[in-house]
Amino acid sequence: MTTNWTLxxxxxxxxxxxxxDHHVSWLDVGNFHRLRNLDGIxxxxxxxxxxxxxEPKHDLVEKTYYIKSxxxxxxxxxxxxxxxxxxxxxxxxxxxxxxxxxxCLDDDLIGDNQASNTLNPVTMxxxxxxxxxxxxxxxxxxxxxxxxxxxxxxxPHWPHKTSxxxxxxxxxxx
Numbered sequence: 010m011t012t013n014w015t016l017x018x019x020x021x022x023x024x025x026x027x028x029x030d031h032h033v034s035w036l037d038v039g040n041f042h043r044l045r046n047l048d049g050i051x052x053x054x055x056x057x058x059x060x061x062x063x064e065p066k067h068d069l070v071e072k073t074y075y076i077k078s079x080x081x082x083x084x085x086x087x088x089x090x091x092x093x094x095x096x097x098x099x100x101x102x103x104x105x106x107x108x109x110x111x112x113c114l115d116d117d118l119i120g121d122n123q124a125s126n127t128l129n130p131v132t133m134x135x136x137x138x139x140x141x142x143x144x145x146x147x148x149x150x151x152x153x154x155x156x157x158x159x160x161x162x163x164x165p166h167w168p169h170k171t172s173x174x175x176x177x178x179x180x181x182x183x
Contacts, residue, residue, distance in 0.1 A: 054073055096180075110123040
């Protein structure tokens with residue numbers, strides 16, 4: 010049995026401690042209502058992310074604040090968890106790549122970071138038999154602090170000035 014694609018009920022953003030002025034925040038319109046309801050209107054960064062090519066060792070590559078999505082309230086969870094899948098819909102404008110795509114529980118990141126340099130507008134992470142190397146149980150998945158943390162960066166190979174916008178973060182359980 011597989012659950013339906015499920016949206017988060019809680020969405021927050023945070024920066025690495027001490028980097029608040031160096032990373033790009035998200036416009037928090039209506040407490041991230043747009044991500045919690047998948048209404049077709051994306052959330053956007055407060056300004057463009059930059060990649061300035063200087064030398065290979067001195068390039069400037071900016072990152073966004075983290076977005077933490079939790080409280081998925083899954084219905085009809087299978088008795089045995091075989092995998093977890095996340096669907097991310099976003100406008101990368103050909104230049105925004107993943108930095109962190111990782112499960113979370115409480116305030117801890119768990120399992121593997123699934124980040125890649127993909128530029129697809131809809132990207133799937135995990136799968137039917139992929140538990141992200143995390144210890145997942147029905148109890149864990151029903152915990153309101155279980156979810157996913159995402160973060161993006163300027164694409165490391167192409168200089169640019171580009172915004173990022175996220176349309177949706179959904180999870181389903183196999």
